Amino acid sequence: MIPSDHFVRFYNEVFxxxxxxxxxxxxxxxxxRYAAGRNLEKFRKGGLQAxxxxxxxxxxxxxxxxxxxxxxxxxxxxxxxxxxxxxxLDNDAxxxxxxxxxxxxxxxxxxTAAGLYMVYDLMExxxxxxxxxxxxxxxxxxxxxxxxxxKIPAQRIKTNLPKSLLEE
Amino acid sequence: xxxxxxxNELHRNFHGSTDNAMRFVEKTCGQEALREVLxxxxxxxxxxxxxxxxxxxxSELIEHLTWFxxxxxxxxxxxxxxxxxxxxxxxCPAHKQMKKMGLEPAPxxxxxxxxxxxxxxxxxxWTSSVEHIAPGHCVQIFRKxxxx
Numbered sequence: 001m002i003p004s005d006h007f008v009r010f011y012n013e014v015f016x017x018x019x020x021x022x023x024x025x026x027x028x029x030x031x032x033r034y035a036a037g038r039n040l041e042k043f044r045k046g047g048l049q050a051x052x053x054x055x056x057x058x059x060x061x062x063x064x065x066x067x068x069x070x071x072x073x074x075x076x077x078x079x080x081x082x083x084x085x086x087x088x089l090d091n092d093a094x095x096x097x098x099x100x101x102x103x104x105x106x107x108x109x110x111x112t113a114a115g116l117y118m119v120y121d122l123m124e125x126x127x128x129x130x131x132x133x134x135x136x137x138x139x140x141x142x143x144x145x146x147x148x149x150x151k152i153p154a155q156r157i158k159t160n161l162p163k164s165l166l167e168e
Numbered sequence: 169x170x171x172x173x174x175x176n177e178l179h180r181n182f183h184g185s186t187d188n189a190m191r192f193v194e195k196t197c198g199q200e201a202l203r204e205v206l207x208x209x210x211x212x213x214x215x216x217x218x219x220x221x222x223x224x225x226x227s228e229l230i231e232h233l234t235w236f237x238x239x240x241x242x243x244x245x246x247x248x249x250x251x252x253x254x255x256x257x258x259x260c261p262a263h264k265q266m267k268k269m270g271l272e273p274a275p276x277x278x279x280x281x282x283x284x285x286x287x288x289x290x291x292x293x294w295t296s297s298v299e300h301i302a303p304g305h306c307v308q309i310f311r312k313x314x315x316x
Contacts, residue, residue, distance in 0.1 A: 004261075092171065093208075
């Protein structure tokens with residue numbers, strides 16, 4: 001058995017293997033389907049509050065140093081120390097340079113299906129922190145996206161906002 | 169001493185994620201590829217255990233098995249001799265958790281034990297095998313070639 005404590009180090013090996021074969025995005029999509037099966041209905045019905053409640057459990061069980069705030073139609077989270085990437089970096093095997101992408105990789109399709117809009121600042125992929133904002137109003141997400149575009153390099157930003165809105 | 173010290177909360181649902189990752193690799197790349205990724209995990213992630221086994225020191229392997237199964241509340245029996253370690257898991261915590269989640273383990277789910285253990289032993293005088301007694305009940309065996 002791979003201990004649940006060590007899952008992310010196995011995950012990292014899977015990422016490296018699939019990345020070499022051009023299958024990483026297909027795997028992220030698969031994780032999204034797996035996660036949707038467990039969370040989509042909750043997110044669809046409960047909206048931002050359901051996502052907040054989900055991350056309350058994750059913060060505890062995964063030992064995240066995570067600031068969370070749900071206020072006035074915005075769910076903002078700041079990961080100060082991501083336990084997942086921290087373990088992957090504290091590892092005798094090498095880290096996948098695309099490790100961080102799994103997070104938006106699975107969450108964005110689930111949020112899209114739930115009618116929620118995420119704007120993600122991935123920051124540095126070799127540092128265990130990131131920041132994100134989630135809305136049920138696409139115009140508010142668009143405003144946050146534009147605000148971030150003025151401040152940080154575009155490659156750090158991930159969003160599930162429809163292309164039609166981004167190109168307006 | 170363990171290379172990876174883990175003392176905090178457990179997120180047991182990761183057993184479902186492990187099974188899902190195994191299914192994806194098996195479906196897209198085949199079972200040999202899955203064996204390769206698991207073996208690589210055993211060899212590279214658990215380099216510290218492997219290097220100690222190569223020097224004839226099984227202490228970290230034993231500590232790894234007992235600590236992580238204890239953390240997951242699994243009943244187990246350990247018999248550790250100079251040339252053979254038998255670690256019997258009476259109720260696999262991964263299968264138990266998946267059942268709780270309403271998930272069926274993949275038919276090849278136990279490859280994670282077989283291949284990760286094999287990876288830890290790679291290039292050492294130790295070999296590993298797994299005797300499957302019943303679903304969720306197995307004996308993990310590590311044998312060392314007797315010194316010449």
